């Protein structure tokens with residue numbers, strides 16, 4: 001299946017592709033931006049983030065390891081069908097399921113945030129529902145449908161609530177939602193920490209709260225919607241939202257919460273056509289590098 005649904009990318013993450021027999025980490029692009037309702041263009045993120053990653057140093061300040069010593073295997077990009085959601089979802093779900101089944105620890109690069117839905121579907125069908133989803137996002141994305149589309153990027157969390165128990169979802173860095181979405185989050189017992197919560201509790205307090213929630217699950221999957229960062233740091237996203245988190249806050253929280261149960265993650269919603277001096281692609285590449293380092297030292 002992997003051969004059927006994957007295309008090699010002309011650029012490799014960090015410029016190398018690790019031997020899959022020697023590294024459990026995989027880079028997988030998902031260049032699908034059909035469901036974006038505002039600034040489309042995240043289909044260009046996988047190739048752009050790979051290119052920018054080649055200019056970054058690979059040593060992790062927090063984890064004190066060098067990703068150069070365990071470079072991820074670059075699987076390429078999933079072949080998507082622009083405008084065709086169900087075909088694309090099937091391809092993403094197949095590839096995701098197969099990677100998790102093979103014991104890979106994939107880092108997916110989106111694409112719209114909606115790609116997390118088939119990724120997580122493939123994950124839970126293969127490994128089971130006993131999975132905590134830790135999601136960094138400015139938005140609650142709890143609408144049942146948006147502009148007539150149940151698979152809009154504004155409905156990500158609602159669809160994920162149908163794949164896993166809503167109580168296994170934690171959203172961090174939230175600051176944009178409708179009154180109905182907020183009521184739904186409370187009703188469905190989806191846990192969320194707003195930017196105000198993060199500032200009041202501090203990085204340590206929020207990390208502790210997330211750890212407590214995650215403690216009852218066998219596995220953790222992390223999804224980073226790049227719009228969780230303040231637009232000052234991440235201007236090139238599909239739906240920018242002011243009053244966001246800083247890169248240090250996000251990386252500090254991630255460093256505290258990552259443990260051996262993390263089976264994979266995604267970084268989505270980067271929109272290179274709207275970026276400023278590639279700042280957002282560089283931040284996304286850095287976030288991927290850091291997460292790989294944190295997972296590596298906790299295994």
Ligand SMILES: [Mn+2]
Nearest residue numbers: 138139225227
């Ligand atoms: Mn978002």
